[in-house]
Amino acid sequence: MSSDYEQVEVPAAGSKISYEDGSLEVPDDPILPIIYGDGVGSDVGPAAQAVLEAAAEATGREINWMRVYAGESARERYGEDVHLPEETVRAYEEFRVGIKGPLTTPVGSGFRSLNVALRKELDTYANVRPTYHLEGVPSPVKAPEEMDMITFRENTEDVYAGIEWEAGTDEVERVREFVEEEMGADDVIHDGPVGIGIKPITEFGSKRLIRRAIDYALEHDRDSVTLVHKGNIMKFTEAQFRDWGYEVAEEEYGEEVITEDTLWEERDGEPPEDAVVVNDRIADNMLQQILTRTDEYDVVATMNLNGDYMSDACGAQIGGLGIAPGGNFGDGMMLAEPVHGSAPKYEGQDKVNPTAMILSGRMMLEYMGWYDAADLVRDAVEETISEGLVTYDLERQLEDAEKLATSEFAEEVVNNIEKLA
Ligand code: NAP
Numbered sequence: 001m002s003s004d005y006e007q008v009e010v011p012a013a014g015s016k017i018s019y020e021d022g023s024l025e026v027p028d029d030p031i032l033p034i035i036y037g038d039g040v041g042s043d044v045g046p047a048a049q050a051v052l053e054a055a056a057e058a059t060g061r062e063i064n065w066m067r068v069y070a071g072e073s074a075r076e077r078y079g080e081d082v083h084l085p086e087e088t089v090r091a092y093e094e095f096r097v098g099i100k101g102p103l104t105t106p107v108g109s110g111f112r113s114l115n116v117a118l119r120k121e122l123d124t125y126a127n128v129r130p131t132y133h134l135e136g137v138p139s140p141v142k143a144p145e146e147m148d149m150i151t152f153r154e155n156t157e158d159v160y161a162g163i164e165w166e167a168g169t170d171e172v173e174r175v176r177e178f179v180e181e182e183m184g185a186d187d188v189i190h191d192g193p194v195g196i197g198i199k200p201i202t203e204f205g206s207k208r209l210i211r212r213a214i215d216y217a218l219e220h221d222r223d224s225v226t227l228v229h230k231g232n233i234m235k236f237t238e239a240q241f242r243d244w245g246y247e248v249a250e251e252e253y254g255e256e257v258i259t260e261d262t263l264w265e266e267r268d269g270e271p272p273e274d275a276v277v278v279n280d281r282i283a284d285n286m287l288q289q290i291l292t293r294t295d296e297y298d299v300v301a302t303m304n305l306n307g308d309y310m311s312d313a314c315g316a317q318i319g320g321l322g323i324a325p326g327g328n329f330g331d332g333m334m335l336a337e338p339v340h341g342s343a344p345k346y347e348g349q350d351k352v353n354p355t356a357m358i359l360s361g362r363m364m365l366e367y368m369g370w371y372d373a374a375d376l377v378r379d380a381v382e383e384t385i386s387e388g389l390v391t392y393d394l395e396r397q398l399e400d401a402e403k404l405a406t407s408e409f410a411e412e413v414v415n416n417i418e419k420l421a
Contacts (some may be wrong), residue, residue: 037101153307
């Protein structure tokens with residue numbers, strides 16, 4: 001076991017998860033790195049830890065946590081300029097499966113998103129965000145149970161790639177000159193200061209993400225994969241993503257995958273049994289469709305920015321960001337991460353809902369093949385909420401519910417794990 005970490009304590013007990021020939025070997029006592037995160041991370045991190053530990057124990061296993069640092073906690077240990085230490089990235093690379101809380105990104109100036117940097121460093125190219133309704137959770141829509149979607153969001157490119165130049169710099173003027181004089185886009189950019197960003201969408205990045213979404217749909221008996229894009233406007237990036245998606249569907253699978261066009265041309269709209277239908281929707285339409293035709297959507301594959309917007313909107317329909325889980329997946333690597341951010345105004349108040357972080361941990365348990373422990377976590381969370389024991393975000397929408405602190409809610413979930421096990 002490597003122990004050349006400076007500020008990080010490698011647990012004395014526990015074993016490493018390994019990955020060989022495309023398959024993950026998970027011991028019963030894995031070492032799992034965890035970043036609590038900024039803001040409310042210091043509340044939801046320990047809460048999720050307690051619940052996941054209890055679920056592991058109840059199913060005859062043991063989690064050995066390895067605390068690693070990013071954001072504020074890294075600056076405190078490694079120095080003011082170190083936002084994402086090299087050894088944090090190395091820990092996730094070495095131990096392969098882990099979890100993280102939210103990290104703050106300053107708007108405008110300051111350092112770039114550590115979340116984006118970590119996903120890119122680890123090449124966890126698919127940000128997977130399931131949105132399903134838990135019984136008893138209040139929602140702003142009439143039929144929240146119709147929402148059972150899973151969004152595969154490309155995690156390494158798009159306008160998130162960080163290729164942009166600030167107004168007033170020499171660099172941005174050189175890019176403007178190149179675009180206007182060499183690429184012929186004159187009369188497009190207004191005179192005066194301008195900021196310019198680049199949106200790379202590659203065949204490689206698009207196809208591996210879409211493949212993953214289709215594979216998931218096939219393995220989990222889902223009916224459709226919807227490619228969400230704004231290809232009517234961004235013809236050479238977002239429309240290309242759609243076209244590469246249809247190429248994957250048509251060229252890499254047999255009869256079990258069929259495109260919507262073929263379905264109508266050849267089968268009068270009637271899909272073959274057990275087939276996955278691949279279709280596409282324009283992003284703005286899709287944002288209203290998830291509200292008006294919720295039950296028609298199943299698995300979604302989309303680019304980075306669309307995926308970010310869409311999954312927050314889906315999260316709202318099933319009870320808000322306090323509930324919505326997520327995970328970043330690479331090849332033989334997974335980093336669980338809730339959809340929500342660091343909610344700085346609630347920092348240190350032991351107040352927010354840890355469910356999103358707990359259910360992200362549940363995705364991690366599933367990835368490790370610990371399905372019994374994962375089911376236990378979901379059942380115990382659902383049971384706790386059904387008993388009317390909830391945090392502030394749900395309590396304000398429910399009659400007769402009891403408002404609990406983050407840590408109290410986690411304790412109740414642990415109690416229910418022990419009861420249900
Ligand atoms: P946010 O932190 O997600 O919070 C927005 C609102 O969502 C909160 O004010 C709260 O709403 C609700 N909320 C979030 N987490 C909750 C929880 N666990 N329980 C209950 N309610 C919850 O979004 P933000 O304020 O836009 O962003 C704050 C910082 O987080 C920014 O620096 C941003 O860059 C960062 N961020 C990080 C990640 C990440 O680490 N992956 C993701 C998104 C944003 P109410 O006040 O209405 O109750």
